[in-house]
Amino acid sequence: MTQDDSYDVVVVGGGAAGLTGALVLARARRRVLVVDAGAPRNAPAGRVHNVLGHEGVTPRGLVDTGRREVEGFGGEVRDGRVTTVDRDGDAFRVDLADGTAVRARRVLVATGLTDHLPDVPGAAALWGTGVLHCPYCHGWEVRDRAIGVLGAGVQSAVQALIWRQWSDDVVLFTHTGAPVTPEHRALLDARGVRVVDGEVARLDAVDGTLTAVRLATGDVVARDALAVAPRFVANADVLAALGVEPVDQVVHGAVRGTHVPADPTGLTAVPGVWVAGNAADVTAQVVVAAAQATAAATAINVDLVLEDARRALRATGAHAAS
Numbered sequence: 001m002t003q004d005d006s007y008d009v010v011v012v013g014g015g016a017a018g019l020t021g022a023l024v025l026a027r028a029r030r031r032v033l034v035v036d037a038g039a040p041r042n043a044p045a046g047r048v049h050n051v052l053g054h055e056g057v058t059p060r061g062l063v064d065t066g067r068r069e070v071e072g073f074g075g076e077v078r079d080g081r082v083t084t085v086d087r088d089g090d091a092f093r094v095d096l097a098d099g100t101a102v103r104a105r106r107v108l109v110a111t112g113l114t115d116h117l118p119d120v121p122g123a124a125a126l127w128g129t130g131v132l133h134c135p136y137c138h139g140w141e142v143r144d145r146a147i148g149v150l151g152a153g154v155q156s157a158v159q160a161l162i163w164r165q166w167s168d169d170v171v172l173f174t175h176t177g178a179p180v181t182p183e184h185r186a187l188l189d190a191r192g193v194r195v196v197d198g199e200v201a202r203l204d205a206v207d208g209t210l211t212a213v214r215l216a217t218g219d220v221v222a223r224d225a226l227a228v229a230p231r232f233v234a235n236a237d238v239l240a241a242l243g244v245e246p247v248d249q250v251v252h253g254a255v256r257g258t259h260v261p262a263d264p265t266g267l268t269a270v271p272g273v274w275v276a277g278n279a280a281d282v283t284a285q286v287v288v289a290a291a292q293a294t295a296a297a298t299a300i301n302v303d304l305v306l307e308d309a310r311r312a313l314r315a316t317g318a319h320a321a322s
C-alpha cells in the first residue's frame, strides 16, 4: 500500500447512509473513500418516498446524485466490494474483492441489510412492487386497493391494522403465523379487516403484477398488494475479522432480524469502527439512515481532530496537562 492508498476514513457501502457520512467527512476536509457494491436495498422499488426535497426520486437517481455530491467535495467513490476490515497497527486494512487493499484511520460501515423474504412461491419476483413490507414507503401507491397481509407472528394483526390506514379492503392471511388473539380479532373486526385462515401456497401474477393470493385449500383471493414481514439481516461479514458479530434486534417486542450493536454515535465495540444505516438499525428508513451517518461522521471527525492534536503536541515534545 502506498500513501495514495491511505485514507482518513473508508466508508464501506455507498447507499443513503454511506454517502451521507462521506459527504459530511469530505466537507470536513477528510480524505475519504467510499467503496460500494452498488446494490442499495430499495433498488427493487421504482421510487423513493418520504425524503424531503427528493420525493419520488428513483433509488439509482438518489445514490447517483449522492455520489456526485461526495466527489464534488473531493471524496472518492469506488465501485467494488469490501471483503474484510482488519487491524493494521494503529489503523485498519480494508481488503477489496478485486485483490486491492487500502488503509484507513477510521472505518464507517454502511453496508445495509438483506431482506429474507417468507418462503412463499412467487414472493421474490414481486418484491418491491406487489410484495411490500413498509406502509410508509408504499402505502400511498396502493391506497384504496385490495391489500393482503401475510401472517408471520403476533405483530401481523397490528400490521394489518396499520395497512387499513391506506385502504378499507385489507385481508389478513394467518398463513403459518401465530393464531390471531381474541383481542386482535375484535380490533380487526371493528375496522373491517377480514381474517382468512389457512396456509398461503403461492402468489399469482400476470405480467409481473400481483393478482391473487392462492391458499393451500385451493381458494383464491384477489389482491393487488401483499404486505410481508421479512427477516432483516445485517450485512456485517466485513466485520468478522474484528470480532464484531451482529445480534438480534427487537422491534415492538419481537425479533425482526439482526444489527451491529453500537453506541448512539454508531461507534461499535471496536474503537475506530462506526456503523450507520440499516446495518445498525433494521428500522431505519432513508432519512434516518442518513441521519445516523451524519452523527457517526461528526463523531469520527472529532476523534480524528483529537488524534491529530495529540500527535501535534507529541511532535513539540510537550505533554498534555492531565
Ligand SMILES: Cc1cc2nc3c(=O)[nH]c(=O)nc-3n(C[C@H](O)[C@H](O)[C@H](O)COP(=O)(O)OP(=O)(O)OC[C@H]3O[C@@H](n4cnc5c(N)ncnc54)[C@H](O)[C@@H]3O)c2cc1C
Pocket: 012, 013, 014, 015, 016, 017, 018, 035, 036, 037, 038, 039, 040, 041, 042, 043, 044, 045, 047, 048, 049, 050, 051, 080, 081, 082, 083, 110, 111, 112, 113, 115, 127, 128, 134, 136, 137, 138, 235, 238, 276, 277, 278, 279, 284, 285, 286, 287, 289
Ligand atoms: C423495496 C423497498 C422499498 C423501500 N422504500 C423506501 C422508501 O420509499 N423510503 C424510505 O425512506 N425507505 C425505503 N426503504 C428502506 C431503504 O431501502 C433503507 O432505509 C435504506 O436503503 C438504508 O440505507 P443504507 O445506506 O443503510 O443501506 P443501502 O441503501 O442498502 O446501501 C448499502 C450499500 O452498501 C453496499 N454494500 C453492501 N455490502 C458491501 C460490501 N461488503 N462492500 C461494499 N459495499 C457493500 C450495497 O451494495 C449498497 O449499495 C425501502 C426498502 C425496500 C426493501
